[in-house]
Amino acid sequence: MRAAQFREFGGPEVLTIVDLPDPHPGPGQVRIVVRAVGISATDTKVRAGTVSFGAELPQTTGRDVAGVVDEVGEGVTDVTVGDRVFGISDDGAAAAELALLTFRAVIPRSLGFVDAAGLPVALETATRVIDQLGVTGGTTLFVNGASGGIGSTAVQLAVARGARVIGAAGAANQNYLRLLGAQPVTYGDGMVDRVRALAPEGVDVAFDVAGNGILPELVGLAGDARNVVTIADVEGAREHGVHFSNGFVDGHGFRSLADVGELIEAGRFWLPVDRTFPLERIAEAHRASENAHVRGRLALVLG
Incomplete structure (x- = not known):
């Protein structure tokens, strides 16, 4: 072959x-x-x-x-x-x-x-992390890097659970995030202020997909390092006490492959x-x- x-x-x-x-x-x-x-x-x-x-x-x-x-x-x-x-x-x-x-x-x-x-990889990763963060109905989740494959998946799975999602992405992807059910904010200087404008008390949990060095800010937004998970910043996770999620260590979320079918057929996942x-x-x-x-x-x- x-x-x-x-x-x-x-x-x-x-x-x-x-x-x-x-x-x-x-x-x-x-x-x-x-x-x-x-x-x-x-x-x-x-x-x-x-x-x-x-x-x-x-x-x-x-x-x-x-x-x-x-x-x-x-x-x-x-x-x-x-x-x-x-x-x-x-x-x-x-x-x-x-x-x-x-x-x-x-x-x-x-x-x-x-x-x-x-x-498959996006489903497994996003499912594993939002499970680790305990995302349920009523949770406010911030996703840093929300427009890529894993971020887009996490947004939709969290919304399907009844969570409120705020997502960071580039300027060109703001409407895309709205279509997925998130409230979008742009990257760059002032991003945390833009998140706080939508959630003045901060967020319950944060998922770092982008790995762009803002874990301290995410800890501040979520109130505690235990409320933040990253899949992209190993060194930052070690330095700031944030959990770095790894399917080989944490256990995988492959059940999501079968579970997502119902959402897809209902038009709630794309x-x-x-x-x-x-x-x-x-x-x-x-x-x-x-x-x-x-x-x-x-x-x-x-x-």
């Missing part, structure tokens, strides 16, 4: 398309014919060498994926050959013609492969795919992910 791979850490140019042996599912796994692959920030950080999951070089890439089941492993009862599914690629190897999945769900009927492929690329242009997709202000997600399209 064709697959994207890198033999050294570095910029997007280290990605190449190679031929690899076809994988086959073990117990609990399914194999899918890949139709679309989401590009996440984790993918680009692993390729650059700034995040490591312990794998040796050369490495494959890609976690978010959607496709059609063509083989099932021992003990699999939730899906069968021919089902459309989406999920997290085992071993981070989604950017390929075939992929193995342990964590998966059937794609909601109204969703295509490209839109489904943008969801995560746009900003741009698509063929597999051969994966380097361009990684470059766009790193350098552009993406609304929603980026995806590779196969087949």
